[in-house]
Amino acid sequence: MRRSGRHFVSSFLLCLFLILPSKLAAQTQPSTGSASSEQGTQAESPQQASQDVKAYTLPPDLYEKAVKYSRAQYILYFAGFVWGVVVLLLVLAWRLAPKYRDWAERATSIRFLQAVIFTPIILLTIAVLSLPVDIYGHWLSRSYGISVQSWGSWAGDWAKGQILSFILGIILVWILYAIIRHSPRRWWLYFWLAALPILFFVIFLSPVVIDPMFNKFEPLQNTDPQLVTALEEVVHRAHMNIPPDRMFLMRASEKTNAVDAYVTGMGASKRVVVWDTTIEKMTVPETMFVFGHEMGHYVLNHVYKGLVFGALLAFVLLYVGFRGTLWTLSRCSDGWGIRGTDDWASLPVLLLWITILGFVTAPLSNTFSRYIEHQADQYGLEVTHGLFPDSKQVAARAFQILGEVDLSDPNPNPFIKVWLFSHPPLAERVNFALTYDPWAQGKQPEFVKGQ
Numbered sequence: 514m515r516r517s518g519r520h521f522v523s524s525f526l527l528c529l530f531l532i533l534p535s536k537l538a539a540q541t542q543p544s545t546g547s548a549s550s551e552q553g554t555q556a557e558s559p560q561q562a563s564q565d566v567k568a569y570t571l572p573p574d575l576y577e578k579a580v581k582y583s584r585a586q587y588i589l590y591f592a593g594f595v596w597g598v599v600v601l602l603l604v605l606a607w608r609l610a611p612k613y614r615d616w617a618e619r620a621t622s623i624r625f626l627q628a629v630i631f632t633p634i635i636l637l638t639i640a641v642l643s644l645p646v647d648i649y650g651h652w653l654s655r656s657y658g659i660s661v662q663s664w665g666s667w668a669g670d671w672a673k674g675q676i677l678s679f680i681l682g683i684i685l686v687w688i689l690y691a692i693i694r695h696s697p698r699r700w701w702l703y704f705w706l707a708a709l710p711i712l713f714f715v716i717f718l719s720p721v722v723i724d725p726m727f728n729k730f731e732p733l734q735n736t737d738p739q740l741v742t743a744l745e746e747v748v749h750r751a752h753m754n755i756p757p758d759r760m761f762l763m764r765a766s767e768k769t770n771a772v773d774a775y776v777t778g779m780g781a782s783k784r785v786v787v788w789d790t791t792i793e794k795m796t797v798p799e800t801m802f803v804f805g806h807e808m809g810h811y812v813l814n815h816v817y818k819g820l821v822f823g824a825l826l827a828f829v830l831l832y833v834g835f836r837g838t839l840w841t842l843s844r845c846s847d848g849w850g851i852r853g854t855d856d857w858a859s860l861p862v863l864l865l866w867i868t869i870l871g872f873v874t875a876p877l878s879n880t881f882s883r884y885i886e887h888q889a890d891q892y893g894l895e896v897t898h899g900l901f902p903d904s905k906q907v908a909a910r911a912f913q914i915l916g917e918v919d920l921s922d923p924n925p926n927p928f929i930k931v932w933l934f935s936h937p938p939l940a941e942r943v944n945f946a947l948t949y950d951p952w953a954q955g956k957q958p959e960f961v962k963g964q
């Protein structure tokens with residue numbers, strides 16, 4: 514369901530180097546959030562009792578707010594990218610990496626310990642220089658009433674995110690430079706191979722180890738057994754098997770007003786997570802539809818498909834990054850005090866290339882993401898069809914609430930949609946919910962057969 518989720522599509526290397534740390538930070542300022550200054554429990558949205566949803570529409574005040582908020586988010590996104598590039602160029606121009614490399618090499622001749630010294634300092638430098646963008650993002654989210662997280666708690670999450678990125682960074686940087694020294698021409702290929710199992714491991718551990726560092730999770734069975742019963746109805750409908758111990762509630766309301774749900778983990782850690790805000794703001798049938806969408810991700814193996822997509826993209830990115838780094842160093846290495854690709858100090862150059870390539874390929878990743886999100890919407894519609902009266906209308910209302918609460922752009926321009934939207938715009942999703950009807954034409958639905 515998530516609007517800004519990077520759960521399914523994360524370009525593999527970006528995930529390792531950049532997105533994972535930023536994803537960790539993003540957990541503190543979840544997604545593109547909510548309007549509502551109306552806090553606490555509202556069992557019913559104002560929309561639903563009265564009239565049918567015919568399209569994604571907002572009342573004039575909310576409309577204006579959503580447009581302004583979205584615009585600010587888009588500016589933040591593009592300015593954030595530019596700032597990220599500037600930060601890396603400053604790090605290079607100020608010759609910070611060679612300085613840190615000297616510290617590390619003077620302290621020890623053991624390569625691993627050099628990585629332990631060099632990596633956290635360089636990552637922290639980049640993170641601190643990037644702070645203005647992060648702080649502005651949280652300020653924006655708070656000022657529009659989406660985030661309710663205090664600055665103290667936000668700072669705590671930022672620090673935790675840094676520590677995690679240090680741990681992961683040390684391992685990856687150590688492996689990367691060991692490979693570069695062994696194979697200066699093929700390192701991009703061998704590093705790609707070496708990083709694959711690490712990424713699998715991180716995704717596997719993420720719901721069990723990393724996510725609980727930022728939010729509280731409880732088995733849905735403990736907090737809302739009735740909802741579990743309703744959700745099991747959806748599961749049985751599809752002749753699937755998602756045991757209740759794989760359904761979790763996340764206490765998102767401590768930090769945000771936004772509504773969301775997602776699928777995460779792999780193998781034994783694979784699970785569906787529903788935010789408590791979603792349960793508060795939606796009716797049981799609406800939550801069942803949201804769950805149906807998540808179940809679509811679950812049974813259509815979107816986590817794995819996202820991984821394969823990300824791995825393929827990373828393969829290309831690493832190769833281009835390899836060529837790009839060589840090219841850059843052949844021109845600028847003297848001025849920047851970098852000895853060569855196998856020097857720890859070349860890391861910011863590689864990060865610069867990854868940042869630029871990640872930005873340039875965002876339309877590709879997001880187009881893939883929109884495709885699987887659309888599939889999940891369709892799955893949700895199919896699996897809830899006939900479970901309660903007027904399931905199309907229920908789905909449309911769920912989207913309408915999502916839009917009102919998260920202040921979703923009513924009318925993003927096509928460029929913005931292609932570049933930034935990981936999900937189809939809500940206007941399209943509502944429209945699809947209201948018009949998707951293979952049953953009326955006597956056809957079998959695509960995913961959930963035999964109804």
Ligand SMILES: [Zn+2]
Nearest residue numbers: 514515886889
């Ligand atoms: Zn989704």
